[in-house]
Amino acid sequence: MGVLAVGLRYTDKENLMTPETQTNIPIKITNVETIPIKGTRGYPAWVLVRIQTDQGIEGMGEGFTWSGHATTIRSHVEMIGQQLVGTNPLEIQAFLTKFLPMATDRNGFAAISAIEIALWDVLGQVAGLPVYALLGGQVREKIPLYANHGIFGGAKSWEECVERIVGAKESGFGMFKWDPFSGQGTPEPAELNAQIQKVEMVRAAVGPDYPLAIDAHNRFSVEGAIMAAQALEPLNILFFEAPTEDKPELVQKVAEATEIPLATGELTCTRKEAKALLDSGVLNVFQPEVGTNGGILESAKTAALAETYDVKIATHNWCGPIVTRAVSHLCAAIPNLLYQEYASTAPQDEWEQDLLEPATQIKNGHIILSDEAGLGSKLNEKLLTSRRLD
Secondary structure, eight states: OEEEETTEEEOOSOOTTOGGGOSSOSOOEEEEEEEEEEOOTTOSEEEEEEEEETTSOEEEEEOOOOTTOHHHHHHHHHHHHHHHTTSOTTOHHHHHHHHGGGBOSHHHHHHHHHHHHHHHHHHHHHHTSBHHHHTTOOSOSEEEEEEEGGGGTTOOSHHHHHHHHHHHHHTTOSOEEEOOOOSSBSOOHHHHHHHHHHHHHHHHHHOSSSOEEEEOTTOBOHHHHHHHHHHHGGGOEEEEEOOSOSOHHHHHHHHHTOSSOEEEOTTOOSHHHHHHHHTTSOEEEEOOBTTTSSOHHHHHHHHHHHHTTTOEEEEBOOSOHHHHHHHHHHHHHOTTEEEEEEOOOSGGGGGGGGSEESOOOEETTEEEOOOOSBTSOEEOHHHHHHHBOO
16 A cells, blocks of 8 residues: 555555456546636635546536645546546446545545546436436425525625625525634633624524524534533524534533534545444534535435434535535435535625536525536636636
8 A cells, every 4th residue: 555645545455447447338538637716715726627538528526625725636636537547437436436445634535526526427418317317316406505604705894794694584595604703612701702792693683583503613622612502592593513523422512511403514524424423313414515525426325324313414515616516416316405505695706606607596595406417517618717727
């Protein structure tokens, strides 16, 4: 065993998907292209992927490009891509079986996820079916969305942020979620009280019944998380996300001290990690990140796993429009969906809508999926060129 690159580790397991073992396949990968573009919401770059085939069919993908990690993720994609040339793009499970064991950190998983999404796009086009049809078919024709703190981009005051939250409600988004906190560990009571007052302002603005969720981004100690949860209890919070470290024994301690439902999952990269959290028996909502957990198929398997625990899925998504589209196909096919997260709501991020042709259709806070094959859109080459970083 030897290290190929940070984030991916080569193993001598089954030599799946190699050109030498696939001599008579009907379609072959001819190129795996990485396309770094200028990102948004605090991310200087996003890494997109385009898979080209000898049949002229192209698939697009994207992984969660963690801030400052675009170069590393790109190198992972290029390394994997070299091994995929000449192989069958339709063998998605074989691809995951070979490459998922190589991933050693989120960069490696993001690269695999980006390629996997592009493979689904190819498969759907070959089959002449949308991806959701290949996942078992639709259980819903429109995907309920919740807006998040992405809506704050460019806002000049907290009052403007609150106005935008009200606007999201009026636009039909079924829920709003944000992180009102600062600092790490155990907060000072006065500091925590000031942050809770912001939540009180939002609750007053949207009314007593509009669903609000709170994210802590794993910032608190157990003691701090319990303090925050108990302060939030009078405010009718739908769920409290990532209140402390994603360790089952710590999350369980928080759950025992509050009536607010708990959610987490965005940092898990494998189903084993997801299962460890679900085994705690205290989560009400699980939040897989399709851009880093292996992609669409692994997310579908995670959703099925969560269903056995009677846990709802609220897919995490802080990525660009390709991951958003991939997530919506997943959400169309899973029975235990709560909401799909949607970040591209700030006026300054409107360009994202044009990256795909046709653009993602959003009506009254729902994504309306088409019946076009694959992911259902192509990349806007003109916009891609204008935002490309190389």
